[in-house]
Amino acid sequence: xxxxxxxxxxxxxxxxxxxxxxxxxxxxxxxxxxxxxxxxxxxxxxxxxxxxxxxxxxxxxxxxxxxxxxxxxxxxxxxxxxxxxxxxxxxxxxxxxxxxxxxxxxxxxxxxxxxxxxxxxxxxxxxxxxxxxxxxxxxxxxxxxxxxxxxxxxxxxxxxxxxxxxxxxxxxxxxxxxxxxxxxxxxxxxxxxxxxxxxxxxxxxxxxxxxxxxxxxxxxxxxxxxxxxxxxxxxxxxxxxxxxxxxxxxxxxxxxxxxxxxxxxxxxxxxxxxxxxxxxxxxxxxxxxxxxxxxxxxxxxxxxxxxxxxxxxxxxxxxxxxxxxxxxxxxxxxxxxxxxxxxxxxxxxxxxxxxxxxxxxxxxxxxxxxxxxxxxxxxxxxxxxxxxxxxxxxxxxxxxxxxxxxxxxxxxxxxxxxxxxxxxxxxxxxxxxxxxxxxxxxxxxxxxx
Numbered sequence: 001x002x003x004x005x006x007x008x009x010x011x012x013x014x015x016x017x018x019x020x021x022x023x024x025x026x027x028x029x030x031x032x033x034x035x036x037x038x039x040x041x042x043x044x045x046x047x048x049x050x051x052x053x054x055x056x057x058x059x060x061x062x063x064x065x066x067x068x069x070x071x072x073x074x075x076x077x078x079x080x081x082x083x084x085x086x087x088x089x090x091x092x093x094x095x096x097x098x099x100x101x102x103x104x105x106x107x108x109x110x111x112x113x114x115x116x117x118x119x120x121x122x123x124x125x126x127x128x129x130x131x132x133x134x135x136x137x138x139x140x141x142x143x144x145x146x147x148x149x150x151x152x153x154x155x156x157x158x159x160x161x162x163x164x165x166x167x168x169x170x171x172x173x174x175x176x177x178x179x180x181x182x183x184x185x186x187x188x189x190x191x192x193x194x195x196x197x198x199x200x201x202x203x204x205x206x207x208x209x210x211x212x213x214x215x216x217x218x219x220x221x222x223x224x225x226x227x228x229x230x231x232x233x234x235x236x237x238x239x240x241x242x243x244x245x246x247x248x249x250x251x252x253x254x255x256x257x258x259x260x261x262x263x264x265x266x267x268x269x270x271x272x273x274x275x276x277x278x279x280x281x282x283x284x285x286x287x288x289x290x291x292x293x294x295x296x297x298x299x300x301x302x303x304x305x306x307x308x309x310x311x312x313x314x315x316x317x318x319x320x321x322x323x324x325x326x327x328x329x330x331x332x333x334x335x336x337x338x339x340x341x342x343x344x345x346x347x348x349x350x351x352x353x354x355x356x357x358x359x360x361x362x363x364x365x366x367x368x369x370x371x372x373x374x375x376x377x378x379x380x381x382x383x384x385x386x387x388x389x390x391x392x393x394x395x396x397x398x399x400x401x402x403x404x405x406x407x408x409x410x411x412x413x414x415x416x417x418x419x420x421x422x423x424x425x426x427x428x429x430x431x432x433x434x435x436x437x438x439x440x441x442x443x444x445x446x447x448x449x
Contacts, residue, residue: 001446010077017079019069021308024315026050028307041162041403043371047396060320072313083262084312085260087305088376091249092273093258094301095372096280096384097294098164106157110353111180115187117349118314119156122341126155129337133330137391142237146202153199154378154395155338157192159371160186162403166369170407177359181366189373193277194219196377197270203384218268226278230261234282242243242288250293254283271380284401299369306372313375316382317393331394338398342368358416365409374399383444 007016031045031052052058061065071077119425130148139149163185201215223290234257241253258276265275283289322328343364378395381387386393 003267004089013076013079016069016071016076020080021083023053023069024311025125025304026086027053028083028311028320029303030074030306038090039407040168041371042307043162043375044400044404047314047317047375047400049311050305051317051319052314054315054317056317057321080312081335082210083305084309084379087301087309089262089273089276090255090258090297090381091306091309091372092193092279092300093254093261093276093283094298096277097284098280101365111183111187113353114180114346114349114363115184115191117352118158118342118346121345121348122338123152125337125341126152129155133334133391134326137388137394138326139385139388142384142386143203146199148253149195149202149385150199150381150384151334153192153195154374154398155378155383157370158188158367158371159369159403161397162371162406163366166260166406166410167366170410171415172410173301175417176412177355177362177414177417178366180350180355181363184363185367186351186366190277192373192377193274194378197222197265198410199272200271200380201269201383203386203406215269216352218270222265222268222270222275222278226261226282228276230278231285232283233257233284234279235288238286239284239288242290248296250289250308251297254294257283270436273376274381274435292305310372310375313396315380316379316389318389318396319393321390322393327394331390334394335398335401338370339368339402342402356417358413362410362413362417365406365413365422368409369406370399370404371403372399374402 002021023036025439028050030044031048032042033045035045035048038041054070055066058069127148131144131150133147133151138144163181167178167181198215203216237253237257238250241250252290258279260281262272262277263275265278283294286377322331346364346367347357347360350363355363373394378387378392378399381395382392
């Protein structure tokens with residue numbers, strides 16, 4: 001048997017890829033900074049980079065340049081997508097690392113009630129909406145029930161990165177309501193990733209009783225392995241990397257663990273990011289892991305890989321596809337259901353847990369922000385063959401608009417919520433810690449997503 005060497009990437013394909021990455025990243029960083037100056041999440045600018053360079057603008061203003069720079073060929077787009085997938089796996093892994101499970105345990109049953117209401121109502125409304133949406137918003141050949149469940153999941157998630165940064169910037173992170181928003185959003189996101197993985201399995205194997213049971217069994221196996229063998233492996237690997245004293249080894253070890261975990265969940269016909277999310281949680285639980293040693297990873301993902309992924313996601317948005325009155329009206333319906341469902345669910349959860357109406361309104365405003373999580377879910381929907389260009393564009397716009405809505409609505413509600421003595425004490429401690437941290441090192445500024 002004669003073996004032949006596989007040819008490397010063609011010179012022209014490499015040139016196009018380098019230009020794509022360079023232009024997308026440059027535009028995403030510039031527009032991301034502009035968005036932050038306008039007091040908006042960075043993701044707004046980063047997605048806009050893809051919108052400007054994609055079918056919404058460049059393809060119409062300079063069609064020859066647009067088709068040369070971003071050709072509609074599977075091979076070329078897969079090259080760009082592979083870089084984006086690498087970034088999103090690490091981004092979701094970092095989201096898992098930043099979850100504060102101690103805070104979840106402290107809030108207990110009260111937070112569970114708020115999370116359940118903020119999850120179940122938008123999930124139910126989203127599933128109902130999914131069945132009502134016209135066939136032109138669902139990809140040809142996709143299962144109507146799987147599509148409807150997917151829409152429900154997209155409606156019920158929150159975005160912890162956006163929420164945490166918003167609360168920090170508004171100096172609400174120490175407030176009781178700020179803590180509750182973080183906890184409820186954390187639980188909702190964790191459940192959301194489980195549901196996304198279940199949908200992935202359904203879309204892959206079909207929606208029959210045997211396949212659904214098999215998907216649930218695979219999901220249970222992954223969770224059990226993560227909490228047992230995975231916990232031991234991650235702890236041993238991170239402990240060895242930390243104690244080695246080799247500069248950068250903890251970062252490399254964390255990246256390897258995240259990618260292999262993503263590969264494991266993908267092999268189980270679940271979503272790759274679900275494995276990365278679980279691994280991120282396990283890494284955060286390692287006592288030997290010093291968060292400062294993983295700061296280079298946080299910086300690289302936050303300033304390079306994440307903006308590139310969101311710019312790539314923006315390339316798939318076609319705003320001209322939303323110009324049709326029927327599509328535009330359905331887009332408004334999706335946005336209304338997304339906002340009302342999350343707001344009303346969180347508001348009712350807050351009221352049932354003993355909060356007053358302004359505290360409950362603030363809870364709804366904070367949890368309504370979807371940001372990065374919903375964009376990732378939208379990309380997954382495209383990859384699973386569930387979404388048309390129109391529906392994808394609608395879901396991404398919902399993610400952007402709800403993230404932009406959060407700060408002013410939070411400010412409006414929190415201006416009517418009185419400070420407590422405990423909150424004042426907690427604020428003093430936070431300021432003291434920030435002062436100590438500032439005297440030791442310069443802060444690293446990552447934009448909200």
